[in-house]
Amino acid sequence: MLNRERLNKVIGKLHRIGAEQMLITDPLAIYWLCGKWIWPGERFLGLLISETRAPVMFVNRLFEFSENIGVRVIWYSDSDDIIPMLVDRIDLRKLLAVDKTMAAGFLIPLMNANAAKGFVNGSIAVDGARAQKDSLEIELMRKSSKINDLAMAEFKGLVHEGVTEKEIADQTLKIYRRLGASGFSFDPIVSFGANAADPHHMPDDTVLKEGDCVLLDIGCVYENYCSDMTRTFYFRREPDERIRNIYHLVRKANEAAEDMLKAGIPLSSVDRQARSIIEEGGYGPYFNHRLGHFIGLQDHEAGDVSLSNQNLTEAGNIFSIEPGIYLKGDTGVRIEDLVLITEDGHEVLNQYPKEIEIIE
Amino acid sequence: MLNRERLNKVIGKLHRIGAEQMLITDPLAIYWLCGKWIWPGERFLGLLISETRAPVMFVNRLFEFSENIGVRVIWYSDSDDIIPMLVDRIDLRKLLAVDKTMAAGFLIPLMNANAAKGFVNGSIAVDGARAQKDSLEIELMRKSSKINDLAMAEFKGLVHEGVTEKEIADQTLKIYRRLGASGFSFDPIVSFGANAADPHHMPDDTVLKEGDCVLLDIGCVYENYCSDMTRTFYFRREPDERIRNIYHLVRKANEAAEDMLKAGIPLSSVDRQARSIIEEGGYGPYFNHRLGHFIGLQDHEAGDVSLSNQNLTEAGNIFSIEPGIYLKGDTGVRIEDLVLITEDGHEVLNQYPKEIEIIE
Structure with a gap:
């Protein structure tokens, strides 16, 4: 059912960018506004x-x-041309805001049909x-992360001599389902040893061996809301001093960034805080991505925790804090939590411990 | 590595729509051209x-x-603004073709920067x-569909008294992997009884009962190529005459459409062929989608088998033939194969039988 409060918030934010109408095409934004989940594919x-x-x-x-979803629906079929149907309804005397993800294949014909006075990326209103x-x-979101904490403990239990990354990844969905999640928020990342040096490594047939790090970057969906957490474990052998040093730098960066969180601070300053710690430790070039994402x-989601984002944190923001150090051909460490900005500070949504943990 | 033959084919087709340059943003098109698989998310x-x-x-x-992928790479990082980097390389005196899926969030700033003489949807060149x-x-594609045939036989074996749709769906990935596929081409559709009346039903906790139809719409990925097939079974009880009639109409529509396939016929005529059979049987309004997709x-993929697509079939086309009849609150039937248009006719890529099959 149409959520008037959310709709009015979007319209208020649209007003601030000078737009009085918007064509929202992001299925998730439509779900968020109307409570109706439709995945249209290329349609x-x-x-x-x-x-x-x-x-x-x-x-x-x-x-x-x-x-009844509280919104008038105009139905069309595969043999209809949707463009004139849209043109009929868009106020051509006014600017039309569109989603940043709106597909050019629909946007360009609307432009060619002069459907509006002009076209502007209005995602800032919906995303904001x-x-x-x-x-x-x-x-x-709390519930989704709580399931993720429980899942991390169970996934750790799947790690044993001779297992492959894929074998672990393949067992995770069932566990998530048992814990009450509906599915993955993204395909789980399971990285052994040097594979952990690629932040987006896909689980493959690499076999675990003693001394390997085991990086698990996992997330589930609970009632359509996503979790996302990373922990890095070690298999059967205490890591040497160099690796411990890297681990502690990443952990310190993670915790220092989390500790400073409250409403009203630039998101860039949070990235700066974590990055400085890794830079001072001598690993700056090996932390090659932003600190977090909404x-x-x-x-x-839109919004990131990066040096280039000067926007201020606001109560209700939820984003990841995920510093990492990646040493190609060698090893990688990432420690990630989700955090919520509250009226008077912050709340870390993940409770899974961050001490170095050896899996026997 | 850059595939020059494919690149030249695209450039030739671009020429025909009056464009001399194109910015391709579809990761799959990039993979198809360069053999490099990158999934950039929102980047x-x-x-x-x-x-x-x-x-x-x-x-x-x-x-x-x-x-080396045979293409010069320009690297950027999260803190760079990609728009001026693109503007530098795009020939502003010429039209720029873009992918139909290009995101407005990148397209609108390129337009505002006057990066090209004009912007046109160039997907027809790449898609063509x-x-x-x-x-x-x-x-x-043959291999992917062959795995899918084998998988259909195994999935049928998962059907038993008391099972839920989700329980079947959850076991399919493992079977696909064992058969050599890397994953799903789409989440499997498992529909019991009245759920089959929704062509896009998502597997839920519905429990199978005697007499239900069991619709399986399944597909896997083999070396990045997708399969897609549907069969409709019946559980423990021979369907009555009305249901048998519906089943046979759908089967006849499927086979008549396949039988006529060869290069050089309008795709709309293939849809017409199948649809006429269902219409003559009195179920026209209950076949509420196009006949197939590339x-x-x-x-x-781009290209569909529908009444509105007047394009002619060409050798090398692969698409689905998937007529269906959907009776809300009652039952549904769909029978789908993939077909290849050859120089001298066609080849049906799926071999799984289409007779009415009762699962005991």
Whole structure:
């Protein structure tokens, strides 16, 4: 059902960028606004919102539903041309904001049809509103991360002599389901030894051997809300001093960034805090990604914790804090939690410990 | 490594739509052209191709690689602004073609920067070239569908008294992997009884009962190429005459459409053929989607078999033939194969039988 509070928040933010109407095409934003989950693939799905007119939704008949969602639905079928149907409803005298992910294949014909006075990326309005999680969302995010904490403990139990990354990854979905999650928020990353030096390594047939690090970057979905956490373990052998030093740098960077969190500070300063610690330890060039990303209905939502993001934290923001050090052909460490900005500080959503842990 | 033959095919097709350069952002199209698989998420990934200049690829450092892929790579990091880097390389005196899926968040700033003389949806060039599978691709598509045939037989074996749709779906990945596939081409659809009336039903906790239909719409990925097939079974009880009639209509529609296939016929005529049979049987309104879609590196590629697609079939095309009848609250039947258009006719890539089959 249409959530008027969320809709009004988006329209208020649109107003600030000078737009009075927006064509929302991101299925998750549509779900967030209307509570209706439709995954249209290559077909068009859109919610046209406006300051002055009631919202209307354009849906392919293939995704037919009968319940009232509080929004007028205009149905079309595969043999219809959606562009003139959109042009009919868009106010051509006004700017039209569109989602940053809107596909060029629909946007260019709307432009060619002069459907609006101009076209502007309006994602900042939807994304900005979605970044301020309301209490219902916060509850679901807490629950999703709680399941993820429990899952981390169980996944650790899958690690044994001779196992491959893929064999571990293949068992995770079942465990998540048993713990009450509906699925993955992203395919689990299971990296042994030197594979951990690639932040986006895909589980392969690498066989675990004594002394390897075991990096688990995992996340699940609970009632459509995502979790995301990383821990780095060691198999059967205490890491040597060099590795311990790297681990502790990453942990210190993670904790120092988390400790400073509250509403009203630049997101760049949080990245700076963590990065400085790794730089001072001499590993600056080996932390080659931003510190974190926003998360919610998607594992990566708009908004990041990076040197280039000067935006201020706001109550209701939920993002990851995930410093890492990656040494090609050698090893990698990443320690990641989700954090929530609250009215008076912050809350770390993950409770799984961060001490160096040896898996026997 | 850059596949010059494929690149030249795309450039030739671009020429025909009046464009001399294209910014390709579809990761699969980039893989198809360069053999390099990068999944950039919300980050920018682009391959700029041109009639007169060597191709260049824009890649975030997060996806760093060292092998030579036959294309100059321009690396950027999360703190760089990619737009001026693109503007530098795009020939502003010429039209720029872009992918139909290019995100507005990158396209609008390029437009605002006057990066080109104009912007046009150039997907027809890439998609048109990708729709003509070469011999290497055809081999992989055959293999992927062969695995799918074997998987269908095994999945059927998972059906038993008291099982839920989800329980079946959850066991499929493991079987696919054992048969040599790398994963799903899409999440399997397992629909019991009335759930089969929703063509896109997601497996849920519905428990199987005697007399239910069991619709399995499944597909796997083999060396990045997708399969996709549907069969509808019945559990423990011979369906009554009305259901048998529906089943036979769908089967007849499927086979009549397949039988007529050869190069040079309008895709719409194939849909017409199947649809007429279902209409004459009195179920026209209950076949509420197009007959089929193209497939390859993606489970749904550009090109469809629908009344509105007047394009002619070409040798190398691979698409689905999937008529269905959907009776809300009651039952559903769909029978789907993949087919290849050859120089002198066609080849059905799926061999799994289509007779009514009762699972005991």
